[in-house]
Amino acid sequence: MISILNAVLFIILAPLIGGLIAGIDRKITARMQGRMGPPLLQPFYDVAKLFEKENVVVTPSQNYYVLSYIVFIAVSGALFFSGGDLLLVIFAFTLAHIFLVLGAYSTNSPYSFIGAERELIQIIAYEPMIILSAVGMYMVTKSFFVSDIMNSPIPVIVYLPGIFIGFLMVLTIKLRKSPFDLSTSHHAHQEIVKGVTTEFSGSGLGKIEIAHWYENVFLLGFIYLFFAFNPVIALAAIIVTYLIEIFIDNTFSRVKWQYTIKSAWIVAGTLGIVNLAVLYYLSGVMG
Amino acid sequence: MIDLVFLIVFPLIAAVLLLVVSKDSIRDALVKISALLIGIVSLMTLFLYYNTGALYFPVGYQQVSQIIFLVEVFLALFILYLGIKYRKSLAVVLILVQLGLLAYFEMFCSEALHAVQNLFIDQLSIIMALIIGIIGSAIAVYAVGYMGTYHRNHPEVQDRRRTFFFMVFLFISSMFGLVFSNNLIWVFLFWELTTVCSFILIGYSRSEEAVNNAFLALVMNLLGGIAFAGALIYLAGIDPSGNLFEINQLISAGQALAIVPAVLISFAGITKAALMPFSSWLVGAMVAPTPVSALLHSSTMVKAGVYIIVRFSPVLSGSFEGLIIAMIGGFTFLLASAIAISQSNAKKVLAYSTIANLGLIVACAGIGTYKLVWAAIMLIIFHAIAKSLLFLCVGTVENRIGSKDIEDMAGLIVRMPKIAVMMFIGIAGMFLAPFGMLISKWVAIEAFIDAPFGIIFVTILAFGGSITVLFWSKWMGKIISITQYGKRVEGNIRSEKWFVLYLLTSLTVLVCLIFPLISSVLIEPFVLSVYGFTTRLAQDNIMIMVMMLFLLMIMPLSMLFYRNGAKELPPYMGGRPTTPDMKFAGSMGIVRESSFSNYYFEQYCGESRLLMAGTGLCLGLILIGATLLLGVIV
Numbered sequence: 021m022i023s024i025l026n027a028v029l030f031i032i033l034a035p036l037i038g039g040l041i042a043g044i045d046r047k048i049t050a051r052m053q054g055r056m057g058p059p060l061l062q063p064f065y066d067v068a069k070l071f072e073k074e075n076v077v078v079t080p081s082q083n084y085y086v087l088s089y090i091v092f093i094a095v096s097g098a099l100f101f102s103g104g105d106l107l108l109v110i111f112a113f114t115l116a117h118i119f120l121v122l123g124a125y126s127t128n129s130p131y132s133f134i135g136a137e138r139e140l141i142q143i144i145a146y147e148p149m150i151i152l153s154a155v156g157m158y159m160v161t162k163s164f165f166v167s168d169i170m171n172s173p174i175p176v177i178v179y180l181p182g183i184f185i186g187f188l189m190v191l192t193i194k195l196r197k198s199p200f201d202l203s204t205s206h207h208a209h210q211e212i213v214k215g216v217t218t219e220f221s222g223s224g225l226g227k228i229e230i231a232h233w234y235e236n237v238f239l240l241g242f243i244y245l246f247f248a249f250n251p252v253i254a255l256a257a258i259i260v261t262y263l264i265e266i267f268i269d270n271t272f273s274r275v276k277w278q279y280t281i282k283s284a285w286i287v288a289g290t291l292g293i294v295n296l297a298v299l300y301y302l303s304g305v306m307g
Numbered sequence: 308m309i310d311l312v313f314l315i316v317f318p319l320i321a322a323v324l325l326l327v328v329s330k331d332s333i334r335d336a337l338v339k340i341s342a343l344l345i346g347i348v349s350l351m352t353l354f355l356y357y358n359t360g361a362l363y364f365p366v367g368y369q370q371v372s373q374i375i376f377l378v379e380v381f382l383a384l385f386i387l388y389l390g391i392k393y394r395k396s397l398a399v400v401l402i403l404v405q406l407g408l409l410a411y412f413e414m415f416c417s418e419a420l421h422a423v424q425n426l427f428i429d430q431l432s433i434i435m436a437l438i439i440g441i442i443g444s445a446i447a448v449y450a451v452g453y454m455g456t457y458h459r460n461h462p463e464v465q466d467r468r469r470t471f472f473f474m475v476f477l478f479i480s481s482m483f484g485l486v487f488s489n490n491l492i493w494v495f496l497f498w499e500l501t502t503v504c505s506f507i508l509i510g511y512s513r514s515e516e517a518v519n520n521a522f523l524a525l526v527m528n529l530l531g532g533i534a535f536a537g538a539l540i541y542l543a544g545i546d547p548s549g550n551l552f553e554i555n556q557l558i559s560a561g562q563a564l565a566i567v568p569a570v571l572i573s574f575a576g577i578t579k580a581a582l583m584p585f586s587s588w589l590v591g592a593m594v595a596p597t598p599v600s601a602l603l604h605s606s607t608m609v610k611a612g613v614y615i616i617v618r619f620s621p622v623l624s625g626s627f628e629g630l631i632i633a634m635i636g637g638f639t640f641l642l643a644s645a646i647a648i649s650q651s652n653a654k655k656v657l658a659y660s661t662i663a664n665l666g667l668i669v670a671c672a673g674i675g676t677y678k679l680v681w682a683a684i685m686l687i688i689f690h691a692i693a694k695s696l697l698f699l700c701v702g703t704v705e706n707r708i709g710s711k712d713i714e715d716m717a718g719l720i721v722r723m724p725k726i727a728v729m730m731f732i733g734i735a736g737m738f739l740a741p742f743g744m745l746i747s748k749w750v751a752i753e754a755f756i757d758a759p760f761g762i763i764f765v766t767i768l769a770f771g772g773s774i775t776v777l778f779w780s781k782w783m784g785k786i787i788s789i790t791q792y793g794k795r796v797e798g799n800i801r802s803e804k805w806f807v808l809y810l811l812t813s814l815t816v817l818v819c820l821i822f823p824l825i826s827s828v829l830i831e832p833f834v835l836s837v838y839g840f841t842t843r844l845a846q847d848n849i850m851i852m853v854m855m856l857f858l859l860m861i862m863p864l865s866m867l868f869y870r871n872g873a874k875e876l877p878p879y880m881g882g883r884p885t886t887p888d889m890k891f892a893g894s895m896g897i898v899r900e901s902s903f904s905n906y907y908f909e910q911y912c913g914e915s916r917l918l919m920a921g922t923g924l925c926l927g928l929i930l931i932g933a934t935l936l937l938g939v940i941v
Contacts, residue, residue, distance in 0.1 A: 022847050022851075075872060076874045076875075077874070080871075080875070081789060081866060083869040091858065092858075095855065104848075105847070105848050105851075108749070108848055108851060111749065112740055115740050118783075122780070122783060124784075125784030125785070125787060126787050127788070127878055128788040128790055128791075130901060133903045137781065137905065137906050140776070143776060143777070144774060144776060148770045148773050151752070152766070155765055219878055219879065285770070288769075288770075296762055296766075297762055
């Protein structure tokens, strides 16, 4: 059931695709703000340059946590694209993020520390919704395996509209887009310097950036599952979703963490649960 | 059968010896030898009985039943005496009620009773015996060193170590009795014994707080005991021949006959497992010396509560009463996890996490489909190991740095690296993939989807699960921060403490590696024999989990690579001159200290507020359950 080839392809291609998406993102963002924007390949130049820099750390152990972070992000993404169990993918994903948080904690720096706390808040803000999404997909397709959901002829999105909206909501948190870029940010304006990533530089920061690319590709893959019955629609949905995310990023200002968790949980608790309850009822009625 | 009797009687003998012996060195040796023997024999039960299915043994009844009655009366009088001595009127009233019920039972019901198959062993009993025999006795060994330090640090507490170890081994003996008894009257005796043992151990220091909390535990558990006694009288009423006193006969008698006693006993289980609204006794119990907490939370006491509910879950399954019990568990899981966020006292965080996990186990057992029972048993195993490890780590840290506050554990990895790594593994075992607790939660999510009303529990797990992530990871973060000023203070920890800590740490990792084996040898046969179906994780998933575990184990090797070659700079402090212990130059030449503290979300997760909500909610559910039950009886 698990496809090793897909896993390998993901590990090789995802950073390239993720970097390209980041480049397009910056280009479109710049245009929205009336700027020219950097070249398309700028993210690659940036990361390449990071790897040439001197290895400066607060504590050597922070490198270990960042390495674990990128390894487990890659593992969970590979597991996803090879068709593995969706819940296991989510759990591996959480594990990876805990490593990033621990890396920030390990430096014992005030800005990293607040960033770490906020990153944890973000994790608990989005995790219930992601689990409910997986549960919803199971209820529709009767399988937790990504390979089965992929091959299911059922238009999942028709059964899970509420779940999908909830997922979009937490996607903004996951993509580190404004208004939910609390723990660290793509932009320069951040009251806690760079939050979780404050104390990372050089290759460490480069790894975090690549891990983020892996993560983004995985998340967009997740959107694909909602539309897997028709690859064309699915691709279109991914593009539209990402454009909406860029638009939101550029139109909303950062909110407080209280608002983040409340809104994410309220959406998960209403749209998500109501959607599941309706499905539950229907499956009971139709046997 | 002799080994079952040995496991019940031998700790009892050891307990009596420990009560008599007053020399420290002899006591220490005695504890270690007894613990070793108990551990070996409980392992033997595994090898002797793992493939025999459930075996039942007749044990002489008439004489034993009189002894049991006498012991119960003695226990009741003992509690009565203490209740009067400390002027605890509620305890006195409850014990009088229980004494009355016992007398009634003895006079009117016990005449014709002749349950024969009094002892039994099946795979669930083996699992429980291993938990009690290995973890319980490991904690006893740890206590040898701990109690010495405890009395040096607390000169105001009277040294009653003879009573202490007597109670610990009596506790272990009664736990074995509880899981090996097939006769409910016997179960009830051991049930009451564990109540009394925990009562004495919680009140060990005899400070006012300790005495009050001990009585709180006693009162709540007596409520459960009264329900249990009620179940016995009810059973005697519907079946004067006494066959239904045998657990296996009662369960196979079907829901119509067995639901009333099953619910009453589950209520007793809820009080013992400290679910809301009875959670306060377990939180209060942390005034006791740390090994007692470890014992109560991992291998004894609360595990007796969930054991009995798992035992009866085939009866509860599919009934409305079972749903209510499961909901009590579910809400307890959610609210206790949230309360844990607001706590900075490590023992309190552990206590609330125990309550939460027991809630989850009861939620699984109350719905009681075969998959959920599988998950519940897995939870019992993983929780027992990781939680005992965590308590003992906290106890060791407390002995050393004089605080059990998580904020004071900042930079523990610098000060006590070995303990910090063990604590880290223990915490990871509680909530991270691919460790044990997470496996069980995962299976529980999958199983709840297919269960009746499962959607409620899936939601609770989705939210509750992420709450657990928060309070565990911020604790982890605290202990692994590299503080530049920390001094190493790990010397002088006694070797048997190290031994126990290493043992539990390796067990935490080991059970994650061999859980498919535990599942196929013990849990699946048990679930199959009860339900006719069984479940397991998909082969692919097991492979991936094992690979993840290995990856996790080799990742730390990268530290060797990173150790040299990097340039180390102090953390970014906004460009202000900063000393290594993080004092920075403020404005006007004033030197300011910096300190950071975790978020505790008092305003959302405050203990009193959520506790009130939980008490109200769960009490309401209990009342609904009680009304339903009355409807069935009348």
